[in-house]
Amino acid sequence: MAVGQGALGRTTPEPKSARQPLRQEVVDGIKAYILHNRLRPGDPLPTEPELCEALGASRSSVREAIRILTALDIVEVRHGRGTYVGRLSLSALVESLTFRGLLSPDDDFRVMYDLVEARELFERGMAERIVASLGEEQIASLAGHVDDMRRAGAGEGRGFVEADRAFHTLLLAPIGNDLIGQLSTAFWDVYVIVAPHLDVFTHEHEAATIANHQRIVDAVKGRDPVEFAAALAEHYAPVRQRIAEARARR
Template identity: 80%
Template sequence: MAVEQGAVRPVAAAPRTARQPLRQEVVDGIKSYILRNQLRPGDPLPAEPALCEALGASRSSVREAIRILTALDIVEVRHGHGTYVGRLSLSALVESLAFRGLLSPDDDFQVMSDLVEVRELFERGMAERLVNSLDAGRIERLQLLVDAMREAGGGAGHGFVDADRTFHTLLVSPLGNDLIGQLSTAFWDVYVIVAPHLDVFTHEHEAATIATHQRIVDAVRERDAAAFAAALEDHYAPVRHRIAEARARR
């Protein structure tokens, strides 16, 4: 489907099979429209009647497809205004991983362990780039976040958790890679959702957590990639240990 002088042309849809119901065909048609017209987040989509005509689908099918795409954050419905390209975030990934961790006693600790490993791989694997690309302004903000963690107290408290989350988001921000930033934030969001149910947040590790964050900031100030990687390793090791302890208790 493409736009030409304000008109929406029909999409040449692939032949439907038993495994590809009309609903999926309409979903694919809307995604095809977005791609072919190189739309960006926030750009408007055609009104519902125009989509129905272009896709050869009923209003109910188009509405169902819009609901599916909204859940995936591919489109956004603004009531009273229309339908727009969504933020294309990883919110669906967060929901899926978090629900998996909460639902299955066999999977929850594995989900946590995997998330911690991936977050550490992101940050340690790019140690050299990060210590050389974090500017003075970001370093000062990282320090302020460590100070906020000290003031908040209580590793399970919202102030502490929010400062910790922002710290790690800011840490990878100089890379200029939206996907890495979104993945880092998504993994942290899942961790925060699942961790309280696994009883892995403990007050006794609060001081050690703050200390390793301070070491990370100090290493960045000194542009010392080796010290930066070592601080990250020491930061994540107790988290993995607490997950293993919680798993053993179950």
């Protein structure tokens, strides 16, 4: 859909007068508006009547397009306040992969394996940058997350899973690559949701998981990327093994 300078004061989609645009054209028109105006998450979008006029679309078409974009986290509707650019997160990817994992376990042992492998690739592939970038406060926080895991394993403090997630999120944060951070977290979230349904992780594995996380922290403290990569390999290898064993039991 073409774009031009509209009455909204910024670059807007050019109106269509010959026919009502299809739903996908309305979706594309709103995305074009966001891109051409270089809007960021949280920036406001035109009102519904303004979008209808600019796109030459009916109110029902615009509302349907907004619902589609909201589901993709491209648009956020704040009731009583208007429509805004969404967080542009990977929530739609998480939901899709999760549903696939729950719907088709036989096929998705492979998907689970691939997700774990991708997370390991992110962390091991950037071992030198991660070890060099983590500050002392961040290292202390990593150690604190391991302590949280210990307390959770003993039935105290916050949850084991939450501490594990926070650990790996912090591990990638200092490299400054938001896409890798979001992808890794998204893959982690899918794994955690689906794994219990596939009997991949049990409380019997907690002690080994804690020990592996502690080794990662020790490697970071020593500023040793080789040991850091080795610790990650030791951490992820049994995870892949548990997926293979769970698949064999099916």
